[in-house]
Amino acid sequence: MSDVLETVATVLGILFVLLTVAALLVWFERRLLAVWQLRAGPNRLGPLGIFQTVADTIKLITKEDWIPPFADHVVFVIAPAIVMVTVLMAFAVVPFAPGLEIVELDVGLLFFLGMSSLGVYSVVLAGWSSNSKYSLIGGVRAAAQMLAYEVFMGLSLMGVVIQAGSFSLERIVEAQAGLWYCVPQVLGLLVFATAGIAETRRLPFDLPEAESELIAGYHAEYSGMKFGMFYVGEYLGITLVSAMVVTLFFGGWLGPWLPPVVWFALKTFVLLCGFVLLRATLPRPRFDQLMAFGWKVMLPLALLNLVVTGAFVVGWA
Amino acid sequence: MLSVLNGLRIVFQHMFRRRETIEYPEKKPYLPPRWRGRIVLSRDPDGGERCVACYLCAVACPVDCIALQATEDEHGRRYPGFFRINFSRCIFCGLCEEACPTYAIQLTPDFEMSEYRRSNLVYEKEDLLIDGEGKYPGYHYYRVAGVAIGGKDKGEAEHESPPWDVRSNLP
8 A cells, every 4th residue: 555655656746846847948948048049038027037937838728729620629639648648658667766766667668669659649640630731741740750760769779778688777777887878888879869859859850840941830730738738748858858868878866975866857957958959059951851861870870889789798798 | 960069069158158138128228319219399499399380291201190280379480280190100210300391300219108008109299299409409490491470570580681672773
């Protein structure tokens, strides 16, 4: 009985923390983007402008909940929910500290990969059910891009798995106690980070929702809280990818005298800032350039990483 | 790849530079003296209105936002009976200021004219008249013009000589 209570408490606690982080990210990203673009960003509402999220949420909630009459009603409403569900489910296996995870799966990594693949559905369904040209193009672009980049997302992680000897995220973190995997698996880190950015549809891979190209792409017909779900879902997605990069390549919660949870939070925070810096800096490639980059550059790199890691591990053993 | 990293470094260093944002309303932007903002009607150095209701500004206005009507006072001096500018139409182009022969209508560097009701954006003469001479101090139209009004006959303006008597033969 106390196990159940403990699990429920952990679930609620992590959910609360995650949603707070996603909400704060709404303000933080705008502030950070502004700072890197020599502007000020939102600094009016509350101390340093922190209540910007509250204002945005109130605005989104009080908007008219309009479903286009030409859209597929059921799928239109479900699509943003799929984003939130898959990302939050993927957080169930992330180890925040030794013993602080919702469930300790032997195949945690596979679960994460599965959940991110399910996330593709949300975008495609959103684009398809909106029944409008720009949304459809955005959805189809998202499907092609996420499919292509997911192939080597899994492959790049196999190097980590080979070195750690397990798919379980806890074992992987513990196996990095000597040397973080960012050093031997540099290639894997780069490939996985690129794939992660493409999975969450962030710049420079945000063609599915490019404002200057596709109006708003797959979420063009969305307004109010449904759009808010996509928005918060994107921030949760980048938090998830940052958390996974930290877990798999930067030693998770490992670190000297600070408590492990603080180390995890610190490293994830640094990576989140990296995400925002990428958005502030990089221009958007053309779609064919994006796909060529994925299939012709990243996939061979991932395979190369796998071959070299395998050779090393087999050669040592 | 290297260019990407270089770009990331450059953008990162923006963090340590001063922000370019002028934080309105705590800090106001710099407006030069000839900045075309709110329209005012100025007065003479003597305190009378400069506007002679010649309708030149209303004709010059590209969006027809000026409405006025001329009357004369008891001394024969023309002045506008009413003078109305619809600021929801005004584009602040300054053509009225260029057209005005008496330097009456002027554009000032002021833009804080927000209203809650659209009808409050139509300014009457009492909203437009100011007590001073605006941007052109010391200019008194009636002292340099040839028109005869109460207190000044023909030929009594500055730099003007009295009119010749054309019926006499004397030079």
